[in-house]
Amino acid sequence: MPTYRPGPVSLILAVLVALFLLMPLLAVIPVSLTPSRMLAMPNGELSLRHYRSLIEDPRWLQSILLSIRIGIVSSAISTVLALCFSLGVWMFQPRFTAALVGFVLLPMVVPPVVSAITLYFLLTSVSGFSSFFGYDTWLGVAMAHSVMTVPFATVLILVSLSQLDRRIDLAARGLGASVWERATRVIMPNIKFGIITAALLSFVLSWEEIGVTLFITSVNAITLPRLMWMGLRDNIDPAIAALSVILIIITVLVLAVRSVVTRQR
Amino acid sequence: MRGVLSDRMGAALLMAPLLLFLVLAYAWPFLGVVKWSFTLPTPGLGQYQALLTDDLVQSVFIRTLRIAAIVTVVSVAAAYAITVVWVRGSPAQRLVAEFCILVPFWISVLTRAFGWVALLSNRGLINTWLQSIGFISEPLALVRNEFGVIVGMTHFLIPFAVFPLASAMRSLDDRVLLAARGLGSSRMRTFWTVFVPMTRSGIIGSALIVFVFSLGFFVTPAILGGGRSVMIAELIYLRIFQSPDWGLGAAISVVLVLFVGALMALLFRYVRPKQLI
Numbered sequence: 049m050p051t052y053r054p055g056p057v058s059l060i061l062a063v064l065v066a067l068f069l070l071m072p073l074l075a076v077i078p079v080s081l082t083p084s085r086m087l088a089m090p091n092g093e094l095s096l097r098h099y100r101s102l103i104e105d106p107r108w109l110q111s112i113l114l115s116i117r118i119g120i121v122s123s124a125i126s127t128v129l130a131l132c133f134s135l136g137v138w139m140f141q142p143r144f145t146a147a148l149v150g151f152v153l154l155p156m157v158v159p160p161v162v163s164a165i166t167l168y169f170l171l172t173s174v175s176g177f178s179s180f181f182g183y184d185t186w187l188g189v190a191m192a193h194s195v196m197t198v199p200f201a202t203v204l205i206l207v208s209l210s211q212l213d214r215r216i217d218l219a220a221r222g223l224g225a226s227v228w229e230r231a232t233r234v235i236m237p238n239i240k241f242g243i244i245t246a247a248l249l250s251f252v253l254s255w256e257e258i259g260v261t262l263f264i265t266s267v268n269a270i271t272l273p274r275l276m277w278m279g280l281r282d283n284i285d286p287a288i289a290a291l292s293v294i295l296i297i298i299t300v301l302v303l304a305v306r307s308v309v310t311r312q313r
Numbered sequence: 314m315r316g317v318l319s320d321r322m323g324a325a326l327l328m329a330p331l332l333l334f335l336v337l338a339y340a341w342p343f344l345g346v347v348k349w350s351f352t353l354p355t356p357g358l359g360q361y362q363a364l365l366t367d368d369l370v371q372s373v374f375i376r377t378l379r380i381a382a383i384v385t386v387v388s389v390a391a392a393y394a395i396t397v398v399w400v401r402g403s404p405a406q407r408l409v410a411e412f413c414i415l416v417p418f419w420i421s422v423l424t425r426a427f428g429w430v431a432l433l434s435n436r437g438l439i440n441t442w443l444q445s446i447g448f449i450s451e452p453l454a455l456v457r458n459e460f461g462v463i464v465g466m467t468h469f470l471i472p473f474a475v476f477p478l479a480s481a482m483r484s485l486d487d488r489v490l491l492a493a494r495g496l497g498s499s500r501m502r503t504f505w506t507v508f509v510p511m512t513r514s515g516i517i518g519s520a521l522i523v524f525v526f527s528l529g530f531f532v533t534p535a536i537l538g539g540g541r542s543v544m545i546a547e548l549i550y551l552r553i554f555q556s557p558d559w560g561l562g563a564a565i566s567v568v569l570v571l572f573v574g575a576l577m578a579l580l581f582r583y584v585r586p587k588q589l590i
Contacts, residue, residue, distance in 0.1 A: 052490040054397050055500045059406070061394035066413040068391065069471060072428025073417065075438050079431045087434060089441045129331040136327030140320050152331060155339060159529025159573055161546035162346075162566045163339075165553060169349070170342035195338050198331065227323045256421035259531050263553070276423045280536055284430065292424040299419045303412070 073296055080289035087284040098290040107275060108287070115255055115272040118186055122193035123250035129194070130201035130246060135231050138209040139217070149206070156199035164263040167192040171264050184268045192264055193254040200253060201246035208242025209235075346563045353560030360564035370548070370565070377544045380459065380534075381527035384466045388523045389516060391467065392474035399475070400482040418472035426536040429465045430456060433537075457539030465537040466527055473526060474519040481515025521580040525573055545569055 054062070082088050083095035102108050133152065137145055155163050168183075171192065175182030182188050212235065220234040236243065258273040265274055279285035350360050364370055399410035417425060432438045433455035440452040455461060489511070493503045509516075531546035538544070543551070545565060552562030 052401060052487050052494075053403065054401050054406075057501075058394065058397050058504075059402075062398040062402075062410060065391045065395040065471070066410065069395075069413050069417045069468065072425055072432055072468060073420065075431040076424070076428050078438065086436070087431065088436045089438060129334055132327045133331040136324045139327075140324035142321070142324040142328070148328065148332065151340075152335060154335070157573075157577060159525075159546065159569055161529050161531050161549050162343075162570050164531075165549060165562060165566050166339060166343045166346055168553065169345045170338055173342070173345070191338060195335065198335070202331075227319075252419075256423070258421070258423055262531075263550070273421065273423055276427075277532075280423065280427060280430070284434075288427055289431065292427055295424055296416075296420060300416055303415055303419065307408075307411075 076289045076292045076296070079286055080293045082286055082289075084286070087286055087289075098287045101287050102290055102294075105287070107270075108272075108291070111270050111272045111275040114186060114269065118190045118193060118269075118271060119251040119254040121187075121190040122197060122254045123247050125190070125194040126198040126201045126250045127243065127247040130198050130205050131236075131243060134202055134205040134209055135235065137206065138212075139227070139230065139235070149202070152202050153199045155196050156203075160196075160259040163196060164260040167195065167260055168263040183264060184266045186269045189261060189264060189269045189271065190254075192260055193257055194250075196257060196260055197250040197253045201250050204246040204249060205239065205242050208239040208245075212238050347567055349559050350563035350567050351560075353563070354558075360560045361568075363561060364564055364568060367561075370561075373543055373545060373548045376459075376542065377528060380463060380466070380542075380544060381524050383463055384470060384527045385520050385524045387463070387467045388470045388474045389478075389520050392471045392478055392519060393516070395471070396475050396478040396482060400479050414472050414475050417468070422469060422532045423536075425469060426465055426533050429461065429468065429537055433461055433464070456537055457541055459538070459542045461537035461539075462534045462542050462544070465533040466530060469530075469533055470523045470526055474523050477518035477522065478512065478515040481512040481518075485511050518580065521576060525576050525580075528573060529569060 078089055079087060080098055081094045081096070082090045083093050083097065084091075136142070137149065142148075171183040171185075171188045174188070179185075180187060181191075216238065217230055217234055220230050225234065256273055257271075258277060261269075261271055261274050262277060265271070270278075276288050276291065279288045351357070353360075395410055395414060398406050399414060400407075402410060430437065434440070435452040435454075437456075439455065440449075443449045444452065455464075485508070490503060490507060493507045494500075498506070529546050530544060531550065534542060534544045535547050535550070538547070546569075549562045549565050549569075552558045552565070
């Protein structure tokens, strides 16, 4: 059967857009290899000093470890909360479901800067009561990140629940399974990919979160994006280029593996 | 009767933790921000009056709307071009297009903004190259101005503009296009008079998403504008952290939320949510 394929003009325009999309990602490679202390193109001579400084400068390692810790905690919080909420919605279909889901999705649609000032208000208020949980603490950042990622986790879990056959649950119920058994032994095993995806996405979103983090941290809770931000605003540090190259390579590898896996299924 | 009661209890128990969490950690502090806008530094509507009279705030609002409009037109047009190939191309073309859309999509906003700094700054790739071939003697000012902000934001938002367009193009019936071609319409004419009108809902959806995102954009303008092309979000940041004027920062936030809310309401009147995914 003949299909409608893009013509030469479409292809040329698409290639231009593709080049535009890839250009800045490729541009960081030469910068990361510059021997200069400042942002510059390498002048004939290449150097790995900026990659070395990523390992040798303890600030980078500390912020990476902090970002991982915050990512794991906030991803756990948001996945558990989103899972319970979505199970409640799916199993009991309560009234006002649309309004409640809409409320949960708010942090995703409200402009990030407004969420940032809101969470700044929250954490500075909490700081009055507790010194390890509030403004500029890692627990405070983890909680703020959970607020920002929980809508995404909820959407993913609700979508995978919507593809589940209700009759499975009805059968379990008819055979006398309790709510707890239905949830943990019938429904959750069937949506485990959705749950895992939600947890991974929450982690990734927390790992690269900067808009909110900028408002709620100053000197103690320096996550990796926060450290990159500091290096970008003042004197541009080419170590950021080296770090960017590593992050880009990881992204490309993960996407390549994912596309191979989905093609095999 | 017992079943109904326990159903309600079960739903409440499962849904309560997240709802409680968001009420305490999001809704309550947002009301606190609203309160700031009416009480700091003095109680009353002073901050909202300032929004209407302050020249700086006005110029930032106008700049934000202008940049958002330009970015929306450019991003949707560019996204359209690559989505056509992603949805309708040969299998190999689709794979390449998907790669070019998804890799930038998953890379953090900071890395992408930094990539543009590496390309556009005075000692960046483009200026170094143009100078080395003798085309220019002084570096061009490509960054720390509105141009840099528009380029960086467009780059960030193209992948977001792609998804609604792709869903509109996927649901389009091939036979209509083949019929137009069979009746003697040229490629160009089929594209402009059949293909584009049939993807209208996708165009509206992606334009509104890009426009809404650009209004509240913070990171890219702050890095590529270099403090010279301040947009609303950066103005809020500056009012909170640099010239402490929390009331004004809060008032701008409230206006921004109301404006975005109105735009979203408009979006859902014209496009059903399902068409966006």
